[in-house]
Every structure is written in C-alpha cells, then in structure tokens.
Amino acid sequence: MNHNIHAIRSEISATVGERDLSGVRAELDQQRRFRVEQLDVLKADAAEAVATGDEPRRQVTQELRLAAQSALTEIDAALERLEGSSYGTCERCHESIPPERLEVLPTARLCTHCQFRTENGRSRGGRPARTPSAGRSGQRAWVGS
Numbered sequence: 001m002n003h004n005i006h007a008i009r010s011e012i013s014a015t016v017g018e019r020d021l022s023g024v025r026a027e028l029d030q031q032r033r034f035r036v037e038q039l040d041v042l043k044a045d046a047a048e049a050v051a052t053g054d055e056p057r058r059q060v061t062q063e064l065r066l067a068a069q070s071a072l073t074e075i076d077a078a079l080e081r082l083e084g085s086s087y088g089t090c091e092r093c094h095e096s097i098p099p100e101r102l103e104v105l106p107t108a109r110l111c112t113h114c115q116f117r118t119e120n121g122r123s124r125g126g127r128p129a130r131t132p133s134a135g136r137s138g139q140r141a142w143v144g145s
C-alpha cells in the first residue's frame with residue numbers, strides 16, 4: 001500500500017489547531033499500519049538475507065527493523081497518551097506542546113524547548129544546564145525576618 005503522507009498532513013493542519021485530535025489519531029493510526037507493514041516486509045527481507053548468506057543486507061535490514069520498531073513504540077505510546085488525555089502535554093515541563101509541532105511530529109513527548117534542552121544535554125555530554133549564580137546568599141537574610 002502506498003500512503004500519501006502529505007495529503008494526511010495537510011488534513012491534520014486544519015484540525016489540530018482547534019484541539020480536535022481526531023486528525024492526529026487518524027495520522028497515528030495510519031503511521032502505525034505503515035510501520036506494521038514495514039516490519040512484515042523487513043522480516044521477510046531479513047529471512048531472505050539469512051537464507052542467501054547476504055550479511056551486509058542482513059545488517060541493513062536489522063537496522064531498519066530496529067528503527068521501525070522504535071517508531072512503532074513511539075506511535076503506540078502517543079496513542080496511549082491520546083486515550084489518557086495527556087496527549088499534547090510536555091512530559092517534562094507540563095506545558096502544552098504547540099499544535100504546529102504536533103502536526104510535524106504527532107509522537108512528540110516534549111515541547112520544542114525541552115526537546116532542545118534534552119538534545120543539547122546529550123550532544124554536549126552532560127554539561128550543566130544552569131550556571132551557578134553568585135550574589136544570592138544575601139537574600140537569605142530576608143527570609144523569615
């Protein structure tokens with residue numbers, strides 16, 4: 001089956017702004033079906049690669065399967081959040097995720113800001129997010145006086 005993702009996307013942009021999540025659900029259902037089919041195809045590919053002793057192809061297929069599997073996990077998690085009505089809320093700061101972001105990435109768990117900080121933290125190898133601020137100790141005198 002050939003899915004026209006662009007057609008689906010433009011359909012969503014009309015609905016998600018009004019917090020009507022039926023379009024998002026349809027998109028996620030569609031993506032889910034796509035991934036399940038893809039995993040079926042890749043499973044057959046992997047079996048064929050093993051049967052023919054095609055090691056490079058087996059490795060590529062294995063990587064694609066892992067990617068498809070993790071995408072499917074994300075989709076399932078997003079569908080679960082839709083059921084539980086926590087969908088569209090950032091898991092870190094609990095702010096609403098902008099509808100424009102959900103249009104592009106229906107499986108988003110974090111708002112743009114938190115996602116950026118998460119990715120930044122990862123790529124810089126755990127550099128502290130906050131710089132310690134000097135001159136705060138003086139404020140303690142005011143507390144409880």
Ligand SMILES: [Zn+2]
Nearest residue numbers: 090093111114
């Ligand atoms: Zn956030």
